[in-house]
Amino acid sequence: MSRQILAFSTLLWTALSGARIRRLAVAVSAFLSSKELSATALPPAALVREPRWRRRGRVPTERRGRRPALGHRVVMETTAEWSVAAILPAAILTTPSATLAERLPQGAPSPDRNEIRNTPAAPTDITESALSAADDAAASTRTARQRASDQRLGELMRRRWQEPAFRERVLRGRREASAVRRQASQMQHRWQDPAFRERMSRARRGRPAWNRGIPRPEHVRERIRAGIQGRVRSEHTRLKISAARTCRAPSPIAPNGVALPSEMGTRNAYAHWRTQFLALVADLQLWSDSFYAEFGRRPRRSDLQSVLPGESTPRWPVGLRRAMQHMTPTLAFKCQRFLEVRQMLSVYDAELCKKGDQVIVIDPP
Structure with missing residues (x-):
């Protein structure tokens, strides 16, 4: 030994x-x-x-230089x-x-x-079943440890949520503009997925809205009210806009004495009068042609004095008097409107007013 x-x-x-x-x-x-x-x-x-x-x-790993x-x-x-x-x-x-x-x-x-x-070592007696069993045991232990950690964190958060200060701080952080923008961007990115949209639609199908029956807060109602009324302007801005409108250069005065508010209003009024004038010309053309065939001339404005309100009855020949006295109220109203629209258009478009001579002739002064 x-x-x-x-x-x-x-x-x-x-x-x-x-x-x-x-x-x-x-x-x-x-x-x-x-x-x-x-x-x-x-x-x-x-x-x-x-x-x-x-x-x-x-x-151990082989380090460089060692x-x-x-x-x-x-x-x-x-x-x-x-x-x-x-x-x-x-x-x-x-x-x-x-x-x-x-x-x-x-x-x-x-x-x-x-x-x-560096000669390789001899093979060991460890089998694949032993390795898989060891891996399963490690995975089960890790999962149980993680589950226990999650349970502890959940209990801790539930206890802290009972504190009013902590709850107020968390809710205030959720309402911040940066948090809202971040949540909106994330939801916008997730909404691009068709599967996510289908899942959300299926989850919300048949269920009422989350805010149904809940009264809106005052600031929400004020925002909706302001959106319906339009842009909210201050008193200083309203006074400045009013002064700019009253000090504006006068627009062309219409024959009836009504001042047009702006150039756009002038163009709109001209288009409206032109449309009415052309429609009256086409409507009264048949009556003017029959008058010309019977009396040899176009009807004049002086011929319509008996049918227009406030006008005196002139001395007509017998046939002309009979023709003018048997005019219907509708025809008399169309003739009166034709003369008014023609007078309004004479300020802006004299060439267009000349077409009215083929219907009713204006007497020379």
């Missing part, structure tokens, strides 16, 4: 010194294959301190409670029982130290 312990201590001292690595690997491989090393010669795993990266469950540690890639070979991988480097454990000199042919160069260090 003492001889075995002495040999093992010598091997450890040589490995820690870092000299003659190849000779150490050959000696240790021969030592392990001699069957003289029993399980009782190895120290227990509890007395061996594993590396920090193995205790934390991490795999050589990897000698015992990074190891194979866990456990005999009862003994841990050989915790104290021996990977190059020793991965070397087979035959010596390195027996494996190399005569005259062949010795392998590089990095090749020995």
Whole structure:
């Protein structure tokens, strides 16, 4: 027993010194294959301190400019409670029982130290079922932890919502302009999705509006009232607009003494009078032609003095008197309106008024 312990201590001292690595690997491989090393010669795993990266469950990465540690890639070979991988480097454990000199042919160069260090480890006994079971257990534990965290957060928020100050602060933040704009932009982006629109329509179908039967606040009613009435102007603005209208240059005066409010009003009035004048010309043309065929001339304004209100009856010939006295009230009204519209248009369009001479002739002054 003492001889075995002495040999093992010598091997450890040589490995820690870092000299003659190849000779150490050959000696240790021969030592392990001699069957003289029993399980009782190895120290227990509890007395061996594993590396920090193995205790934390991490795999170290090779940093630039730094050589990897000698015992990074190891194979866990456990005999009862003994841990050989915790104290021996990977190059020793991965070397087979035959010596390195027996494996190399005569005259062949010795392998590089990095090749020995980077030799892949032997496959472990961990199966796929064991890995999947470990993953499922970790996932279930993580889900339960997250669920417990969510429950704690929910209880905390419910307790804080009972506080009036916290509730007022949250509601005030929701009513801010920035929050409203952010919510509107998000809803506008989501509304572009046809599936979202269909889902919202299906959810709201058959249900009354959320504000149905709820009286509107005063500021909402004021905004609706102002929108119906139009733009709200201040007293100073209204006085300025009124002064601008009263100090405006006078528009052309119509024959009846009514001042037109603006150029647009003038154009609208002219179009209205022109339409009426052309309609009356087309309506009275048949009566004027029959009058010309019977008396040899067009009817004059003086001929209509008996039928127009406030006019005296002239001395007509017998046939003309009979024709003028038997005019219907509708025909008399059309003749009177024709003369009024023609007088209004004489200020703006004299060429158009000349067409009226083919219906009723104006007596010369």
